[in-house]
Amino acid sequence: MSKGIFFSFSPTLLSWHKTVDRPLPWKSLNDPYLIWVSEIILQQTRAQQAIPYFLKITERFPDVKSLASAPIDDLLSMWQGLGYYSRARNLHHSAMVIMEQHAGIFPNTYDDILALKGVGKYTAAAIGSFAFGLPYPVVDGNVIRIISRLFDVDEPVDTKEGLAKINHLVEEIFEGKKAAKFNQAIMDFGATVCLPKNPKCNECPFEENCQAFHHGSVLQRPIKIKKLKRKKRNFNFLLFENRGEILIEKRMTKDIWQGLYQLPMIEGEAYTKSKMLSKEIQNKFAISSEIKPIYTHKQLLTHQEIHSIIWQVSDPPKAKNQFEGIWVAKKKLKDYGFPKTLTLFFEDYLYIR
Ligand code: SF4
Structure with a gap:
């Protein structure tokens, strides 16, 4: 494993990100409510599909209060086509919790954000870093894939040990002082360059350091042992x-x-x-x-x-x-x-x- 990449990853990633134009309506927002809504929609939905839903939902419910006071059926009917309706129910429930327990003001600590129903570690890190600059890295499927490839991780990432290794490596490359920029950049990198099936290795700023690229194992990373049973x-x-x-x-x-x-x-x-x-x-x-x-x-x-x-x-x-x-x-x-x-x-x- 190349040690040099630990030191150069964040600056390289951030300077690559300056060349990327991926306009999305929730980028550069600093209203935690709007960031929260976008992150909940994005949990199971691709960005392009999410755009019209984000726009119409936030137009109808521009703040926590309007969402909390609306009947759940109004939100559910706007959610049609997005699937995973528990997200909408959790969003509505949490809006009421914010009104009751936080006087209508969106919580600004990682633990309070994480305590909201429907918010896991990834979403709490995304909201916390984008809205408040909290130093928490996002670790989702995209980030797991990028790290598995960069360091050619040959342990299954759906085991406790494999995930612990990924988290450790993320901590090593994460730049907490620039949490929002780092998190946005790594998300965009996973969505546009280090793609699951056809990664654009020849356009990648990490090609020289990427261990999986050198070992010819890019498409075998990440390794998973559990096969989904439906x-x-x-x-x-x-x-x-x-x-x-x-x-x-x-x-x-x-x-x-x-x-x-x-x-x-x-x-x-x-x-x-x-x-x-x-x-x-x-x-x-x-x-x-x-x-x-x-x-x-x-x-x-x-x-x-x-x-x-x-x-x-x-x-x-x-x-x-x-x-x-x-x-x-x-x-x-x-x-x-x-x-x-x-x-x-x-x-x-x-x-x-
Ligand atoms: S070289 Fe390819 S596999 Fe490695 S990080 Fe870049 S895009 Fe991903």
Whole structure:
């Protein structure tokens, strides 16, 4: 491992960063609230996709107070398409905590920022450094990849020991006095040069020092031992329609998409025969209707693979009030927050945009 890079990394990184033009609306902000919102959106979303969401959410909720006092459904409906809705729920919850416990003023210590729901070490370091200049380095997947390659780390980074090694190396190259600039620069470096699949080594200012480049192991870094296992789930959504209205219900259970709306749903078998499902529908809704599949969709989440079928139920339920759900006029459906599968279905099948 080259020791020289410890001393030259930060100045080289910062002077490289001066040549980079990656304008994003949350860069150079110093309002901790706006930085927080951007970092929460960016937790699972690419920067380009995040831009319109960041702009519309912060226009509607320009400060902690406006967010804390709004109904959660307003935020959830604006979050549609971003996925990982727990981020929105945590954001809303934390806004209320800031109002109650910090008199509406965004906390300015690392520990208080870290205590906010939905904020992990990475996000606390990003908010703390960008908003208050706190000397904490960001360590996310991008930084882990860069460090693994620079120092050709051959230990799996998804083990305690491997991650401890990465953290130690980050501490060695981190320049705490320029925390905000350093963190922004290393993020941009990971997003534009040291890319996961096609790193631009021939444009890289660290090519001479990069150990993985010299050993020909760039694409084998970082090493991971755990393979992601996704749980397969089958969702059968039922389309009940009556005089231009659709029956929907709110997902209340502690599960994915909690707080969003959906068509009435039966989870279970991958029904290949509608007869089997018809029986379940009869049991659940006390009706005997013909059903037919009209739409299928597969959605991959980090730990789950969701196979959805939307079944059209020929007869609408006779007594409206016997269901817990609510009947909504088709053109009003866009006022509610739905999982991506159903938003796509409404757009493709019901032409609601
Ligand atoms: S030389 Fe290639 S692998 Fe090494 S830090 Fe630069 S871009 Fe990443």
